[in-house]
Amino acid sequence: MKGPLAGVEVVEVASIGPGPFCAMVLADLGATVIRIERTTTVPSGSGSPLDPLLRGRDASIAMDLKDAEGLQVLLDLVESADVLIEGFRPGVMERLGAGPDECLARNPRLVYGRMTGWGQEGERASTAGHDIDYLAISGALYPLGHADRPPVIPLNLVADFGGGGMLLALGICSALVGRSSGDPGQVVDAAMVDGAALLTAMLHGMRAAGMWVDDREANLLDGGAPFYRSYQTADDKFVAVGAIEPQFYAVLLEGLEIKADELGGQYDRTRWPEVTQRFTAVFGGRTRDEWEGIFGGTDACVAPINEPGEAAADPHMSGRGAFVEIDGVVQPAPAPRFSVSSVPTPLPARPPGADSDRVLTDLGYSAERIAELRRRGVVA
Numbered sequence: 001m002k003g004p005l006a007g008v009e010v011v012e013v014a015s016i017g018p019g020p021f022c023a024m025v026l027a028d029l030g031a032t033v034i035r036i037e038r039t040t041t042v043p044s045g046s047g048s049p050l051d052p053l054l055r056g057r058d059a060s061i062a063m064d065l066k067d068a069e070g071l072q073v074l075l076d077l078v079e080s081a082d083v084l085i086e087g088f089r090p091g092v093m094e095r096l097g098a099g100p101d102e103c104l105a106r107n108p109r110l111v112y113g114r115m116t117g118w119g120q121e122g123e124r125a126s127t128a129g130h131d132i133d134y135l136a137i138s139g140a141l142y143p144l145g146h147a148d149r150p151p152v153i154p155l156n157l158v159a160d161f162g163g164g165g166m167l168l169a170l171g172i173c174s175a176l177v178g179r180s181s182g183d184p185g186q187v188v189d190a191a192m193v194d195g196a197a198l199l200t201a202m203l204h205g206m207r208a209a210g211m212w213v214d215d216r217e218a219n220l221l222d223g224g225a226p227f228y229r230s231y232q233t234a235d236d237k238f239v240a241v242g243a244i245e246p247q248f249y250a251v252l253l254e255g256l257e258i259k260a261d262e263l264g265g266q267y268d269r270t271r272w273p274e275v276t277q278r279f280t281a282v283f284g285g286r287t288r289d290e291w292e293g294i295f296g297g298t299d300a301c302v303a304p305i306n307e308p309g310e311a312a313a314d315p316h317m318s319g320r321g322a323f324v325e326i327d328g329v330v331q332p333a334p335a336p337r338f339s340v341s342s343v344p345t346p347l348p349a350r351p352p353g354a355d356s357d358r359v360l361t362d363l364g365y366s367a368e369r370i371a372e373l374r375r376r377g378v379v380a
Contacts, residue, residue: 003030004341011077015087018164019115020053023085025169027056028334028346037062037352039380052331054349062353062380070378071097076363078103083172087115090125100187110185111175115168119191131156138197147217163195226275231283238305239291251300256282353380
C-alpha cells in the first residue's frame with residue numbers, strides 16, 4: 001500500500017516538536033523520509049524510540065553537520081531529494097553551509113521547508129520562544145480560559161502543531177503542486193506565530209461584525225454561553241456541550257428536563273450566568289456515562305470528555321480505527337483518509353543512526369570511506 005505522497009523523498013534535519021510532526025505527517029501519507037540526527041543523540045543501547053512523532057521514517061542517519069564531510073553528506077542527500085525540512089533559528093543553516101542558496105544550487109527543484117517560531121525576520125526572529133509565547137503575541141492566547149483567572153494554556157497544540165507543523169506540511173505540499181505545474185523549487189517559511197494568528201481568522205471576523213468582545217467567558221465560543229462549554233458530572237468527570245443552533249439547544253433542554261420558558265431566550269446574554277448555574281447543577285446530578293446514555297445518538301451536541309488514555313476505547317473512535325498501536329504505543333492513526341490512496345499503518349521509529357551505513361552506501365560511498373567517517377565521528 002502506498003499513500004498519496006509515494007515517490008516524494010524528504011530529508012529531515014532533526015529538531016523537536018513541529019518539525020518532526022510535519023515529517024511524520026508527510027511520512028504517514030507515503031513520503032520517504034530520511035531523518036538526520038546529531039551524533040550526540042545516538043544511544044549506546046538498542047531499541048526504537050517510543051515517540052510517535054518519529055514514526056514512519058525510512059531511515060535514520062546520525063552525523064555531524066559542523067564537519068565539512070558531514071555537510072557534504074547532507075548536500076549529497078539534497079541533490080536527489082524533493083523536500084528538506086529544518087527547524088533551526090534563522091541563520092543556522094546558512095552558517096553550516098546548507099542554507100537555501102547552497103541547497104537550491106545543488107537541486108533547483110528542491111522544496112526547502114523552514115520551521116521557526118518567530119519567522120525568518122522580525123524583531124523577535126533571533127530570540128528563543130515556545131508555543132505559549134507565539135500564542136501570546138498573536139492574540140490567540142488571551143481569549144482562552146475563565147474571566148477571573150489568567151488565560152488557559154491549550155497544551156502546545158495550537159502553535160507547535162496546528163499553526164506550525166501542519167501549516168508547514170501544507171506549504172510543502174503546495175510547493176510540490178506548484179512545482180508540478182512548472183514552478184521551480186522554493187523556500188517555504190512557516191512561522192508558528194503566523195500560523196497561530198491564521199487560526200484566529202474567524203475570531204477577527206466575529207469582532208468586525210460586533211459578535212465578539214475582548215473579554216474571556218463573554219462570548220459564544222469561549223465558555224461564556226451556557227450551551228457551549230464543559231460541565232462536571234457526579235463522578236468528577238466532564239461532558240462537553242456545543243448546542244449552538246436552536247434545534248440542537250431544544251434537544252439539549254429536553255435531555256436536561258428543563259423547559260425553555262424557564263430560561264429566557266437562548267441568546268439573551270444577560271441570562272447566561274444564571275443559565276450556566278442551572279446547567280451546572282443539573283449536569284452535576286448524574287455521572288458522565290449516564291449523560292452519555294441520555295444524549296448519545298441525539299443532536300444535543302453533548303459528548304463525554306475523554307481522558308487521553310480513554311480516547312482510543314471510545315466506541316466512535318474505536319469504530320473508525322482512529323488510533324493504532326505501533327511498537328506497543330497506542331497513538332493516533334494517520335489522517336486524513338482517501339478514497340483511492342491507501343495509507344498503511346506507519347512503521348515504528350528508527351533508532352537514531354540505525355541506517356547510517358545504508359544511507360551512505362545508497363549515495364555511492366565506499367565501505368572504506370564510510371569506515372573513515374565513522375572513525376572520525378562524522379557519522380554514528
